[in-house]
Amino acid sequence: MHNAHHPFAPPMRDGVGPSCVVLPTAGQCSMLDFLAERLPAVDRSGWLARMQAGDVVDERGVPVAPDRPFEPGLRLYYYRHLADEPEIPFTETVLHQDEHLLVADKPHFMPVTPSGRYLQHTLLVRLKRRLNLPELSPLHRIDRDTAGLVLFSVQQRTRGAYQALFRDRSITKHYEAVAPWRSDIEFPREHASRMEESPQFFRMHEVPGPPNSHTHMEVLEVRGDWARYRLSPVSGKRHQLRVHMAALGLPLRNDAFYPEVNDPPEGDYSRPLQLLARSLAFTDPLTGEHRQFESRLQLQALA
Numbered sequence: 001m002h003n004a005h006h007p008f009a010p011p012m013r014d015g016v017g018p019s020c021v022v023l024p025t026a027g028q029c030s031m032l033d034f035l036a037e038r039l040p041a042v043d044r045s046g047w048l049a050r051m052q053a054g055d056v057v058d059e060r061g062v063p064v065a066p067d068r069p070f071e072p073g074l075r076l077y078y079y080r081h082l083a084d085e086p087e088i089p090f091t092e093t094v095l096h097q098d099e100h101l102l103v104a105d106k107p108h109f110m111p112v113t114p115s116g117r118y119l120q121h122t123l124l125v126r127l128k129r130r131l132n133l134p135e136l137s138p139l140h141r142i143d144r145d146t147a148g149l150v151l152f153s154v155q156q157r158t159r160g161a162y163q164a165l166f167r168d169r170s171i172t173k174h175y176e177a178v179a180p181w182r183s184d185i186e187f188p189r190e191h192a193s194r195m196e197e198s199p200q201f202f203r204m205h206e207v208p209g210p211p212n213s214h215t216h217m218e219v220l221e222v223r224g225d226w227a228r229y230r231l232s233p234v235s236g237k238r239h240q241l242r243v244h245m246a247a248l249g250l251p252l253r254n255d256a257f258y259p260e261v262n263d264p265p266e267g268d269y270s271r272p273l274q275l276l277a278r279s280l281a282f283t284d285p286l287t288g289e290h291r292q293f294e295s296r297l298q299l300q301a302l303a
Contacts, residue, residue, distance in 0.1 A: 092104050
């Protein structure tokens, strides 16, 4: 079995770090056979093409030939790429960068990290490529549909100190949202409920039981049938703000998931979800300095 310390790892390429797969402790097939069976999302001909192009290497940095015999415990590195990735026609803005932190203003429709159909057109890969920051990593996530602030760690050495801010709920987050106005619902208010994954793919819903999600809600502006709200999540459940507002009968404007799924056609950017990660504030764990960041993006007018 090969040494598990694996001193070599390929460098970032076009903003994308290498993926790794470890061969099991027993096997008798070729390297091509192993990859085609273990990672079938890429078909056999795709793996063959990558290997022939030198895009699969071992932990020693040696290109892996398709017919190379199985080596138990060996680490293989390869680069993920997508043939038909949709292009996102919007641009992110870097609001702050130092040796430890980066704060970006993310447009609507852009995923934070690679997933599904998106790789190069994700906030993380765009920033890695543009700024040549191979260790860049998001400290939290916001939905693809949500615009606004995302905080990144620039270097792995100090990442844990900033991750603790989110784990310990020591960071203050405010969102803005546009949703219907109802005079029969009193604001400001605290909304606490138990949220779990819905049987419907990717959606969350409220269920009976002890609360595990909590949002503070305020009204900023009312105009006719619409209002602008400040939503301050105490917990961080997936889709929490969208679920909490929909549960009050106040679904966010242009929400394609709540209260019902109504996905727009591919490439339709005409109805951005009216939810914006407006501000982040915290005490820097390394310097003790108070940090506060504000998004420069704006939601639609209420009229």
